Amino acid sequence: MASQLFGLLTLRIASGATLADAALVVVQQNRALSRPSLAPLHLLYAPNGRAIAPSQQFGTLAALRGPHNHLSKGLDMSVPHTLESGALVAFVERVRREFAQAARVLKETRTLSATNTFQAYQRVPDTDLVVAVSAPTPWAQSQEVQAVVVSLDGKVVHGDPKASAHGPRYAGVFLEAPEVDVVIHVHGPYLGAWASAHRPLPILYAPAQRYTKAREIPIYIDRRPGEPRFIVDTIRRDPNIPAILEANGGATFWGKNILEVSQYILILEEGAYFQALAESLGGSKEFGPGVLEQQWKMTGLA
Incomplete structure (x- = not known):
């Protein structure tokens, strides 16, 4: 060769x-x-x-x-192809490093399920490229996070082609929603519970409401149109919605960067946990007077 x-x-x-x-x-x-x-x-x-x-x-x-x-x-x-652009090499390394930090925190806080299902797809600015990273399974010999750079049509630009099968998974979102820079798919025990129940998740946990004006996380049940289509339609219907539940699976979040979105994953999983516990006590109640305004002022949403 x-x-x-x-x-x-x-x-x-x-x-x-x-x-x-x-x-x-x-x-x-x-x-x-x-x-x-x-x-x-x-x-x-x-x-x-x-x-x-x-x-x-x-x-x-x-x-x-x-x-x-x-x-x-x-x-x-x-x-595998090697990268020659210093700018792209630095970007990929930053994505890999931020993802590794997020995976560690979510695993240590038991936000992730036992299978470590946690995948992120980060848009490379001003290109048709995506950096795909995923948490190794518990059975993997190496627990080091590997990054793969893939074009939106599925061609591998850098990394192991065998590890890039899901690289273009959310290409439709990146193509139709330029405001989205990262998409993360995750399995959490209580987000997964709401997803398995085919129930939208009302946001009735104050810390989870603090970061969004959306009042509910919708449920994605009919998979025939495809998840990217459902996500884009959800964003067009209400740009405040930060995630969807995947019926009988996990949840998919989107936003600007891996750490920011991962922080919200932790908070929303905690909210799903508290609200699931409240089901046996009659269910979570609506916020009292002034709570929404108070929460949104804390993050500049009001």
Whole structure:
């Protein structure tokens, strides 16, 4: 196997592939296309001499697809790709580090169920890329969090392709809801209990109400349209709603960053726990006068 530079990605070329076949008449720096604080872009040149511009600043495999898909012949696409952009490397490491912290806190507080089902999908700003991270199962030999960078159409840009099966899971959300930067799927014991009961979760726990003006977490039951469609429709109906319950499963949250969303996961799981306990005492009651205004003032929502 020979290694060659494709713009911002290092791809391994299968033995037998020619430079012409792989369009390895690379690379001319294109500083006119580069953006502040990002590494310069490069242009690839096809055998016919026409320049192929990368689809976005961090570089993807887009130049090897589409009308130029013949350029990918002879490439071994099953091996992990390495990142060459310092900006993207730093971003991926930050996502991995924040996710590891969130996973540790949620596990130690027993917010996660025993299976450690906790997955996050973080949008890479101004690109069609997502960083996918998930908590290792209790049976995994290594408990180290691994990050995979995937394009919204499912192509692996960095990391182990075998670990990227769920990478484009929420592509529909990222494509239709630009205000969403992260989506997290999680299984918590009491959020899972409400989900299994096919009951929306009314927000009647003051700390959980403090961070949102939504009064209820809806339940996603009919899976035929797909979860991303349900999430987008939920956001369009009420942009204050921060999560949904997945019937007979867990819950899915969204927001701006992993730590912020994970903090709310902990609070809402606690609220689901208290409200489940209250069921045997007649159920949680509505807030008293002035409580909502008081809670929202604490977080700047009022």
